[in-house]
């Protein structure tokens with residue numbers, strides 16, 4: 495009998511405190527291959543802490559993270575990247591010392607694939623085009639627009655050749671036209687088969703991209719299901735009271 499495949503990502507009872515504050519308080523959810531899962535919740539509900547704990551930037555104080563069935567809890571970020579998880583930061587971080595191309599090429603060189611410089615630069619050029627970057631690839635961060643920074647971050651994550659992509663408010667701060675382009679881009683990544691967990695406050699994006707969402711409040715999962723089901727949950731309506739979902 496063929497064994498039933500495990501979900502790509504399984505987060506079980508994950509906890510992370512900062513001093514006396516429980517930023518994550520026993521959160522559990524799973525992500526199947528090929529899904530786009532939305533992670534939503536009010537400001538300070540633990541969404542970024544959750545992504546950072548999965549990607550290894552923060553170590554959890556309790557609970558487990560399994561990726562492809564393998565326990566990766568508390569692994570170093572580079573080990574988790576090499577296992578196949580990459581993501582973008584809530585605040586884009588594009589070091590000025592490197593130009594747009596090399597910001598992406600470093601991920602191809604030191605991420606999962608270990609390409610040589612020439613191959614990494616060729617790959618970075620392809621990935622910048624893939625994410626719709628139309629600026630000068632030789633330009634540095636201070637010469638580039640906000641959306642350019644967002645696109646470089648996405649290309650840099652893709653250069654790690656992830657199986658699971660974590661997006662932390664990648665669509666935040668875009669104007670309405672850019673937002674539609676951004677949504678179409680994430681959709682095209684989904685159509686290529688990439689599995690994505692996206693933290694997002696833009697509910698229109700969540701509704702159009704995610705088959706399944708997880709709602710966090712005070713570090714706990716308070717609802718999960720399709721966007722229609724989960725956003726209509728009375729607990730979710732209560733925590734969002736006054737905000738438009």
Ligand SMILES: Nc1ncnc2c1ncn2[C@@H]1O[C@H](COP(=O)(O)OP(=O)(O)OP(=O)(O)O)[C@@H](O)[C@H]1O
Nearest residue numbers: 512515517535536537538539540541542543544584
């Ligand atoms: N490094 C840290 N040190 C202390 N407290 C922190 C740290 N990082 C996060 N917190 C706190 O943990 C809680 C959860 O923060 P987190 O950034 O995960 O929330 P979030 O859901 O991503 O919020 P937002 O929607 O505003 O980005 C908040 O109360 C935050 O102030």
Ligand SMILES: [Mg+2]
Nearest residue numbers: 541542543584
């Ligand atoms: Mg956040």
